[in-house]
Structures are given as structure tokens and as C-alpha cells.
Amino acid sequence: MSDSPAVTAHNPELRHHFADMAQQKDAASLGMWLFLVTEIMFFGGMFCAYLIYRLQHFNDFAAASQSLDITLGAINTAVLIGSSLTVVLAVNAAQRGKRKLLVFYLVATIVLGCTFLGIKAKEYTQKFEEHHVPGPTFHFIPTRMAGHPEQPPIDERHAEMFFSLYFVMTGMHAVHMIIGVGLFSVLTFQSWKGRYSAGYYTPIENAGLYWHFVDVVWIYLFPLLYLISLHG
């Protein structure tokens, strides 16, 4: 079929089973969004566990939450939002067919993504040194007393559950970040080689959707994990 003379004007990226580029692009976009829905449900399982335990052990969770470094968390939020901006600008550059600008924004995204992961690693190290990593060596003394003086003392076991959720939620988020950085590395290389143009940039767009989604997850994780009842 692809050798018939009428189709010579077709984009070489058009795959054989699609009628035209529009159909192919719509299919890819819908597929990506459906994948993001599966990601919502994937993180949803953890949010469900978090929600239930937080409601059950609110004071212990608040006390444990206060041992997290809000400054680093806030900086990381800003870094991640910044990377979302560079991604959207990369897509914009691809739309306009500006290859060098596209590569620049992709590299910027990778740098910001790695910055986020670096800060996250720093936070994990702190937690490790403070013995806040769940397991046999876990130990937790509340840094500030939460809430009112008549509240019962903090239950160390429930704090351990908070940190379990903290590590598994931020850990799965970080895994998604690492995958994203890997994706963008490949895309940067391909963009440098000139694979993407104003006529075909679907992979850039879909990787962007993925990155924004990871950003949205963090937008919820930040207040839920770092900002429980900080007023004392």
C-alpha cells in the first residue's frame, strides 16, 4: 500500500494501519491519556491507604510529618513546576519546528528533573541518619509537640506507618521521575538528530503529558505529606 504513487506526499512517520496523520495523532493522544488514567489508579491505591491511616492516626501523622524538611519540599515543588514549564515550552518549540530550542528545553527539563531527584536523595539521607526509615532500627521522637497539651502522647508505631507511606509514595513518584528523565534523554538525542518537526512531534507531546502528570502527583503529595498541621 505504501508504494502507491498517491501517497508519496505522506509523512514517513505515518504507520501503515492509519489512514492519515490526524488519525494517528488522535490515537496516540487518546492512548496516552488512557495510560495516565491507569497511573491515577496506580497512585490511587497508595492515596487510599494514606487517607485511611491519616484519618485514623491524625496526631501521630502530624507529628511525624513535622520532621520532614518543608524548605526542601517547597524548593522541590518549585523545581518540578519549573520543569513542567520547560516541558511545555519544549512542546511549543517542537510545534514551531525550532530544533535547537527544542533540544535546549528538553535538556533544561532533564537538569531540573535531576535536581529534584538530587534534593530527594538528600532528604532520604537525612531520614536515614535520623533513623526515620521503617524497619528494625526505626526510632522517632517528635521534634515539636503537635496540637494541644491535652492530646495523648505520640505513638511511635503510627509514626512508622507514616514514614512507610512517605517512602513508598515519594519512592514510586521518584521512580516515575527517573523513567521520565530516561524518556527525555532519548527524546533529546532524537531531537538533536532532527527526527521531530512541526509535522510530527507526538512523542514529545506524549512524554510531556507523562511529565505533567508526575508533576500533578507531586502537587498533591507535597501538602499531604509535608504540610499536616504545622501550626503549633
Add this chain to the structure above:
Amino acid sequence: MATATLPVTERENYLNKEYGIRSWLFTIDHKRIALLYLLSVTFFFFIGGLFALLIRLELLTPAGDLVQADTYNKLFTMHGMVMVFFFLIPVVPATLGNFLVPIMIGAKDLAFPRINLMSWYLYVIGGILIMHCMLTGGVDTGWTFYTPYSTAFTNTKIIEAGLAVFVAGFSSIFTGLNFIVTVHRMRAPGMTWGRLPLFIWANYATSIIMILGTPVVAITIILVAAERLFHLGIFDPKLGGDPLLFQHLFWFYSHPAVYIMILPSMGIISEIITCFSRKRIFGYKFVALSSVAIAVLGFLVWAHHMFVAGMSVYAALIFSFLSYMVAVPSAIKVFNWTATMYKGSISYTTPMLYAFGFLGLFTIGGLTGLFLASLGIDVHVTDTYFVVAHFHYIMVGGVLMGYLGGMHFWWPKISGRMYPEGWGRLAALIVFIGFNLTFFPQFILGYVGMPRRYWQYSPEFQVLNVLSTAGSTILGVGYLLPMIYFLWSMRYGKQAPDNPWNAAGLEWKTSSPPTTFNFDETPVVDFEAYDYENIKDTDDDGGAH
């Protein structure tokens, strides 16, 4: 309609276009991938079946004489895991669905052929992991991985089995995603939503469950693995965690997973019953939308697995009520199929026999499901053989009957050969008899109080257990027969015409077997589905011989 003039072997089709192992392992043709799935799914069916036979052999006598208690625990766990995750969930969507979805809507392929191939490889990786897990010790938690036993106590290979299920789960997510995009974006001109075959509607609804439910069980498995590996406390009661939360998350997927299994088979039944009654489906819209309704309602009922586990009584009331609701769309389907057959000119071909079997067995399985949804009776029969019999009536009596019916119905299209009709009818009969003999006694056993998952039992239960074991060997023969004559027919079977059943539907308008791109030119659809009033019967018995 039938226009076959050239013998099959002289026409180019997807089977003879290329030869060699590479042309199969690197294919992106949905039909070849369907056959790859067919092979691997059949392999796991017989592995799971072997475990089932060993379980039945052990239960032949009241004493624990064939295997030890620990071994028995592993046997039923591996039977469940293999059958659920590696057979029942992929069986119809990944084989017949993969083959037929693009053809039935007039597309050249699924929307993402390479992701489709990747799905199969993920399935194979999961399969290798589960095989390795089984060969090096297995798992003894039951297929449900309940905590805290799975996280804190058992020494068996939970993480490896969990990883296998996780990987296979992603295979199913990608299949579902592929189907949804294909149905939305790849339909031929004129193939409106109101003209879609009901098999497509069923697979579409199934895909919705696959993409919404499977990720939840994936993260649940990760949490269990993290708890075992890194001592994280998510479900750990020692830290104040709640093991029931695991059950909530697990059944949020695993109850809808039952509908992943049964919905595609229901789609097959719609195709078979219309064709062999020579009638339009009764209430097309209701049958189509009831698939979607089952998919959505299926997510509202999961906690009926936990009525006796210590959940809130008030929530149990809600879940009990919601569980009854699922019966409504299921009943709509059964009534509409029955109404479709009314005054139809029915021919008793092999696929139709399986469809009859499905109707009866699914009805029994579904109605006993209502017993289990009602709180009082559930307390009495939880964890007895009543439950075992109930879900086998759905999963084996329902899913497998539909699947085998579909395999016979579309075998001429898939292979280009006819299967031997006499043997087909005989096998259908054997399967039906063997199935009922195996599982009907288990209803009684459960009702009189025999608990499930024990390798020994009181002597008073023996008669019914012997009947069940006898039935299982008959059932085994019933399943071996089709495999033998399908293989036989690939070489010696009669060449199949393009439309041996004189059936409606786009898949019968292309050649048998189809060419690589399914149609020589994209078809334009200007007819409703199941337009049997307007199909002239060229031979009166509908092509059955």
C-alpha cells in the same frame, strides 16, 4: 455471500505470507500475536489443569494420603494463580479479541501493533517468572496473597509470584488500552457505535475494567513486596495497620477481574446465538449497554468478599445491595439471548451447543452469586465449597464454555479449515457432563459445611467428593479432545469457505484465513449488526454439516 473460489492454499493470507520463527516472534500482525497468545494461554491452561487434577486426586479420599498439607496449599495456590492471571484474564481478549477486534470493525490492525506485541512479551515474562516460582518452591497463600500471612509469616516465594502477576497485569493493561483506542479511532466508515458487533462492546467494557482495576492490584502487590523486603508497615497490624485494607485494595481489582473474564465470553455468546438462530439480537442497545453497566457496577461490589472479615456491618449492607444490582444487567443479557432464540430457526452446531451450556451454567453461577451477596447466607457458606462451586460455574461454566464456543465458531476464519463437527458436538457434550459432575456436588458439599482449602475432610463428605473427582477426569478428556481435533484439522480438515456459517459481521466478508491487512480495501459499513433477516440462506442448515 460466500465467494471462496480459489483453494485456501493458493491465496496469500496472514499464515502463509512469511515463514520462520522470526516472522512470528517479531510480528506486529494482530492475528499472529493472537495465535502466539493462543499457544501460551493453552500451555498455562494445561499447567493449571494439572494442578486441578492433583487437587481432585488428593480429595478422592478423606485422608491426606497423596500429598502433604503444605504441598496441597501450594497446589491450590498455584492452580488459582495460573488459572486466574495466566489463563482466564487473557484467554478471550488476548486470543479471539486480538484476532477479531480489528477485523470486526474493519481496521487493518490494532491502534498500537508494537505495544500489542509488547503485551505478549510481558505475558511471557510473567509466565516464565511464575513457572520459575512454581518449580523452585511455589507459594502457599492462596491466589489472594492475604496479609498478614503473606507479609509476615509465610516463607514461600511471595515476591517472585507477585512480580509475575505485576508483569502479567501490565500485559493486560496494554491490551485494554489498545482495544479502547482501536474501537474509538479505527472503525471503518459507517461502523457507528450502534452498528458495532456485541463482541466488540463486550471487549470494550472489559478493557475499561482492565485499565481501571489492574493498576490498583499492581500497587497493592508492590506494597506487599515492600512490606516483606523493606519492613515498611502498610498492612502490618503490629504497627496499627489494617490487614483488611489489603483486602479492600485487592478486591477492588479482583472482583471486577471476574467481569474481565466473563464479559468477552458474553460477547461471544451474542455472536453465536444470533448466527445459529438466524435472528437479529433482541434488544441490541440493552445487550450492548449492559456490558458497560456490568463493567461500572462491577467496581461497586468488591467488599462482598469481606463480609465475615471484620468490616463494618453498615458498609456490608451497602455492598450487599450493590452486589444485587449487578444481577440486573446480567439478567438482561440472559433474557435477551433467550428472546433472540424465540421462534428462531436454531441449528445445533458445536458453537451453539456451547452457547446453550453457557446459558444454563452461567445462570446457575450467577444466581448462586446472589446467595453469596446476601449477608445471612454468606456468613453460613463463606469459605466453603459452595463458594468454590459458585465461581467455577462462572469461570469454567461461563468463561470456558464461551471461549470454546468462540474457538469453534471462528476456527474456520482463524485456520482456514473446518473442524470435525461430529467430534465437536461430542466434546461439547462431554465438557457439559463432566463440568456438572465436577462442580454440582461441590454446591451440596459447601452447603452441608465442607470448608475449602483443606487437604483432609470428614468421611461423610466422601461420596460427593468421589463424584467430583470422577467428573474432573471426564472434564479433562473434554478439554483434550478439542485440542487434538483442532490440531488435526489444521492439516486434514476440510478447507473452510469465507463464510461457512452464512453469518453476518465484517469478519465473514474477508477471506478465510484473512490477508495480513484483513481487507483488500477498507470496507464501508451500511448495515446493522446481525442483519440476519436480509441474509439469504444459501443452504438451509446455515452451512453446518
Add this chain to the structure above:
Amino acid sequence: MSEHSTSVGFYVMIFIILLLLTATTVGAAFINLGPLNPVIALGIATTKALLVVLFFMHVKGASEKMIQVVIMMGIFFLLLLLGLALADYGTRLWS
């Protein structure tokens, strides 16, 4: 295919709003508002998420209505999971 001529300036503006909202949510956490604290935190998070989804992910102005249906479906089933699980935990101690 129907991207608006969204300029770089527009994206930067959204970015700045997102940063401001982040600062607001941190600030709000230090003020004791009782049960309103989590409501405000989640409200701001949802606003930020909406901004990202609508403008960075180009859902606003997209010709595809299907995308919006897909997102709503995801959110609906997530709320279903949370809601029905809470129906159990919320009523467990009643009796």
C-alpha cells in the same frame, strides 16, 4: 491539531501563578484554621492540578471531547475507591 497560539508569556504566567499558589499553601499550613486546614491545602492543590491539566496539558481548547471524558472517568473511579473504602472505615465503630 487546533492548538491556540499560546505564547511563551502565557506559559510563564501560569508558571508564576503556580509558584504563588505553592507559597500560599505553605503559608496557610502555619495558620491554625482547624478543620479548614486540609480543605484549603487540598483546594489549592486541586487548583494547581487544574492549571497544569488545562493549560500545560492542553485539555482546555482541545478539539477532543473524548480526552475530558477519559479524565473524568479516572477521577470518578479514584473517588469511588476512596469513597467506598471510607464507607467501611467510617462506619466500623458505629456498632
